[in-house]
Amino acid sequence: xxxxxxxxxxxxxxxxxxxxxxxxxxxxxxxxxxxxxxxxxxxxxxxxxxxxxxxxxxxxxxxxxxxxxxxxxxxxxxxxxxxxxxxxxxxxxxxxxxxxxxxxxxxxxxxxxxxxxxxxxxxxxxxxxxx
Amino acid sequence: xxxxxxxxxxxxxxxxxxxxxxxxxxxxxxxxxxxxxxxxxxxxxxxxxxxxxxxxxxxxxxxxxxxxxxxxxxxxxxxxxxxxxxxxxxxxxxxxxxxxxxxxxxxxxxxxxxxxxxxxxxxxxxxxxxxxxxxxxxxxxxxxxxxxxxxxxxxxxxxxxxxxxxxxxxxxxxxxxxxxxxxxxxxxxxxxxxxxxxxxxxxxxxxxxxxxxxxxxxxxxxxxxxxxxxxxxxxx
Numbered sequence: 085x086x087x088x089x090x091x092x093x094x095x096x097x098x099x100x101x102x103x104x105x106x107x108x109x110x111x112x113x114x115x116x117x118x119x120x121x122x123x124x125x126x127x128x129x130x131x132x133x134x135x136x137x138x139x140x141x142x143x144x145x146x147x148x149x150x151x152x153x154x155x156x157x158x159x160x161x162x163x164x165x166x167x168x169x170x171x172x173x174x175x176x177x178x179x180x181x182x183x184x185x186x187x188x189x190x191x192x193x194x195x196x197x198x199x200x201x202x203x204x205x206x207x208x209x210x211x212x213x214x215x
Numbered sequence: 216x217x218x219x220x221x222x223x224x225x226x227x228x229x230x231x232x233x234x235x236x237x238x239x240x241x242x243x244x245x246x247x248x249x250x251x252x253x254x255x256x257x258x259x260x261x262x263x264x265x266x267x268x269x270x271x272x273x274x275x276x277x278x279x280x281x282x283x284x285x286x287x288x289x290x291x292x293x294x295x296x297x298x299x300x301x302x303x304x305x306x307x308x309x310x311x312x313x314x315x316x317x318x319x320x321x322x323x324x325x326x327x328x329x330x331x332x333x334x335x336x337x338x339x340x341x342x343x344x345x346x347x348x349x350x351x352x353x354x355x356x357x358x359x360x361x362x363x364x365x366x367x368x369x370x371x372x373x374x375x376x377x378x379x380x381x382x383x384x385x386x387x388x389x390x391x392x393x394x395x396x397x398x399x400x401x402x403x404x405x406x407x408x409x410x411x412x413x414x415x416x417x418x419x420x421x422x423x424x425x426x427x428x429x430x431x432x433x434x435x436x437x438x439x440x441x442x443x444x445x446x447x448x449x450x451x
Contacts, residue, residue, distance in 0.1 A: 086291060087331055090226060091219035110216070154318075176309035179293065180328045182321040186310045199318065205328070208217040 085125045089133045091208045096136050104140040104213035113149040113203040114162055114181040116174065136213065149203030151188070155195035162203065164191055181205055220331035224359055227292075227330060231265065231341035235394060235450060236356055239368035240382040241375050242347035245399035246270075248424070249368045250344035251279040252440050255431050256447035258300035262339040265295065268305040269326060270346035271315040277307040281429035292334040299431025304333050322351040330359065340450065349382060357389035364394035366415075366446075371398060371407040379409060397446055416446035 092107050107126070111117045123142050130137040149162035165188045166174070173187040181204045189196045228234065237250035247270065254266040268276040277283070280298045286308055287293035295304040306315055306325065317325055335341060343363065346352050356363055365386055369379045379396075386393065395415035398406040406417040418439055427433035434440060 086226070087219035087223035091217050091222035094222050095217060172309075179332055180306060180309060180325050182317055182325040182328070183306065183309055183315065185317065185321070186313050186315055196316065197318075199321070204324065206219060208219050 092211050093133050095211050100215050101213040104136045104211055106141045106212040108143045108210040110145045110147050110207045110209050112147050112205045115205055116178050119144050147203040150201045151198045152201045153190035153195055154197040156193040158192040160191050220327045223331050230336050231338040234341045234363040235366050236343040236345050236363045237366050238345040241378045244368050246368050247275045247344050249397050250342050251276050252434055254301040254342050255299050255435050265302040265335045265338045265341040268344045269352050271306050274307045276344055277305050279428055292332050294334050319351055323355050326355050357391055364392045366394055367396045368399050370400045415449045416443050418442040
């Protein structure tokens with residue numbers, strides 16, 4: 085959240101916004117971020133960053149996680165293997181999504197060599213406001 | 216799409232007065248041992264020190280320091296635990312004894328993620344333990360942490376010195392600063408000279424170092440640590 089507000093502040097300043105109405109963020113499925121908690125922290129922190137955020141709303145979109153096996157070329161979803169992960173492994177992926185390579189394997193060929201095509205982390209998609 | 220991690224790096228690292236990247240570019244040269252013991256030496260001198268292991272595939276600082284029963288505390292990010300007086304962060308906390316196999320861009324993503332999530336607080340020195348080679352970590356250092364000062368570790372061998380020479384040349388082209396060098400596995404009374412770089416310490420082979428691994432108290436009492444003292448004094 086800290087990073088999202090930092091990025092949004094920077095973008096608002098660069099674009100000369102005097103009031104931000106809405107911040108649109110994309111949450112990658114791999115980080116398994118609690119949307120309610122994320123929104124609540126946004127509301128708590130927004131005024132500390134800059135007055136232009138005092139009435140800003142937050143819109144969250146989710147990007148499903150799609151992984152692509154480097155060995156056999158198959159695309160698969162993170163959701164397919166997520167339930168098999170232990171709690172601490174899910175936590176590891178939450179903090180550093182790339183560590184999924186340590187815990188997940190391709191369902192087709194069992195290779196641990198895959199890339200994250202989408203749904204990795206948090207991105208700032210858009211900020212809307214007035215100049 | 217804006218990657219928010221890039222915006223928070225300055226804030227996360229802003230509390231560190233100096234950032235020293237222990238490198239050497241060649242594998243097996245003793246970077247992790249120097250980085251870990253240097254961190255302990257500086258902490259023993261009363262400095263607030265952080266240590267970040269960026270060598271994902273060869274992570275070993277946690278073994279050297281014996282950081283087995285600790286984990287970062289989650290407070291709007293992750294606060295690294297104190298190990299031997301050093302705030303220590305590593306991806307090893309998350310994977311235990313398993314190997315971390317990352318491809319190019321994933322290494323960059325993992326570095327960014329750790330930098331963005333770690334709350335160091337106020338530090339006199341943050342030490343980065345760099346992986347070997349001139350790949351993502353070296354290039355990302357120049358890209359994301361421009362004020363980092365390089366502290367290369369080398370041995371008095373043709374292979375090590377030639378790697379050092381080439382890597383220092385590239386580092387100059389990347390506008391990286393070098394704060395000195397450390398000779399490891401020294402055999403001669405005087406360190407091998409490195410053009411343009413002052414050797415801050417020359418460390419002889421210490422047969423007792425292995426037995427001290429895993430114990431900050433024992434490490435700080437080794438001949439290895441004593442030989443490293445001039446570097447710690449220079450960086451204070």
